[in-house]
Amino acid sequence: MSVQTEPSSIAITLPEFSSKVLDYKPSALSGICPTKAFLCMLGLSVAFNLVLGFLAHYGGVALNWLGVNLGIVSREGIRELLLTFLEVAAVCALCAGIGTAFVLTVSRGIAAEIGMLVGIGVGLVTFLSFMLLPIIILGMGFIYCVVIGALCALITINQGVRSHCRNIGVYAGVGALSGAITYGVHILLVLLQGRDFYPIGLPLGASWLVGAIEAVLVVAVAAALSPSIVARLRYCETHSVWYDRKWKQGRIFANQEMVNAVYQAIESQSVEGLEGFASLSEETCPFLVFKARGCPKNGCDVELLATLYYREKDSQKKRLWFRILVPGTFGKEFIKSLNLQTVLPPLKKQQKPTPTSGNV
Numbered sequence: 001m002s003v004q005t006e007p008s009s010i011a012i013t014l015p016e017f018s019s020k021v022l023d024y025k026p027s028a029l030s031g032i033c034p035t036k037a038f039l040c041m042l043g044l045s046v047a048f049n050l051v052l053g054f055l056a057h058y059g060g061v062a063l064n065w066l067g068v069n070l071g072i073v074s075r076e077g078i079r080e081l082l083l084t085f086l087e088v089a090a091v092c093a094l095c096a097g098i099g100t101a102f103v104l105t106v107s108r109g110i111a112a113e114i115g116m117l118v119g120i121g122v123g124l125v126t127f128l129s130f131m132l133l134p135i136i137i138l139g140m141g142f143i144y145c146v147v148i149g150a151l152c153a154l155i156t157i158n159q160g161v162r163s164h165c166r167n168i169g170v171y172a173g174v175g176a177l178s179g180a181i182t183y184g185v186h187i188l189l190v191l192l193q194g195r196d197f198y199p200i201g202l203p204l205g206a207s208w209l210v211g212a213i214e215a216v217l218v219v220a221v222a223a224a225l226s227p228s229i230v231a232r233l234r235y236c237e238t239h240s241v242w243y244d245r246k247w248k249q250g251r252i253f254a255n256q257e258m259v260n261a262v263y264q265a266i267e268s269q270s271v272e273g274l275e276g277f278a279s280l281s282e283e284t285c286p287f288l289v290f291k292a293r294g295c296p297k298n299g300c301d302v303e304l305l306a307t308l309y310y311r312e313k314d315s316q317k318k319r320l321w322f323r324i325l326v327p328g329t330f331g332k333e334f335i336k337s338l339n340l341q342t343v344l345p346p347l348k349k350q351q352k353p354t355p356t357s358g359n360v
């Protein structure tokens with residue numbers, strides 16, 4: 001595989017590893033979820049989300065209070081505001097649309113279909129621009145729901161990881177349940193106050209429809225986020241322990257010599273020849289980013305991956321070179337030789353080369 005790099009236009013070849021190396025690759029989560037872990041996730045999720053639902057409800061009340069006092073929503077709520085805006089927007093859009101179509105077809109003599117199409121377009125744009133403020137207010141309420149959903153997901157992940165659940169489906173299911181409980185608490189509190197239903201987000205006095213969208217949002221975010229985050233983790237089934245949560249990383253300027261040295265080291269599982277490649281402090285393309293994380297038990301496997309960053313037509317591109325497992329002893333030496341660190345220092349932007357020739 002050859003990658004064209006600018007501006008030096010050196011072509012770097014990323015060698016293909018032998019099947020002996022490539023076959024030993026990190027495996028996905030096993031799908032095992034011990035009964036104890038499942039019950040623990042279920043029980044604690046119910047308990048924690050009852051509390052979260054309570055907090056989210058009063059957080060929403062506080063948001064409403066702020067909204068009213070800042071004059072963003074009226075005391076009557078978004079519904080009245082929405083209806084007022086809707087009436088004005090509809091009348092203005094109708095007038096603008098019909099007016100445009102009339103002017104185009106009658107006084108400009110443009111074909112009726114085209115006049116009508118342009119009229120509809122103008123009407124639509126007018127309508128949307130009038131509805132911008134209520135849309136923003138509704139949007140803020142929905143963002144609050146996304147945050148609540150994310151909190152539900154975090155609770156689920158925390159419980160699942162602690163109790164060694166490796167089943168993505170369980171995370172999705174418990175996440176969805178968490179979201180439902182949290183929103184359910186809000187509904188319950190509203191009903192206990194003997195009031196008509198109102199949504200948890202910013203708008204006051206709005207309908208069940210907004211509430212339904214909110215509930216779906218909370219449940220969907222909680223159900224989708226928890227499995228997608230856990231799927232990035234790795235678990236050692238031999239030692240029954242999660243891999244290091246944080247990657248050790250390093251950036252190193254890439255040239256063919258560097259690439260070949262890494263290739264040789266991994267193929268022969270010996271770090272001889274890997275020393276002397278300094279970490280990059282300034283953005284100089286092309287460069288390789290190495291990442292490593294391992295099972296915390298000494299001597300167990302280490303997951304290694306390398307990505308090449310290069311410039312092509314003024315934009316930075318990246319390409320994964322390898323993602324493999326290596327034996328622990330070699331992995332540890334590899335991390336040491338390339339000086340991979342848990343926290344990657346920020347790259348200084350490269351100075352644009354100033355023109356040295358020509359008139360100043």
Ligand SMILES: [Zn+2]
Nearest residue numbers: 236239295300
């Ligand atoms: Zn292990």
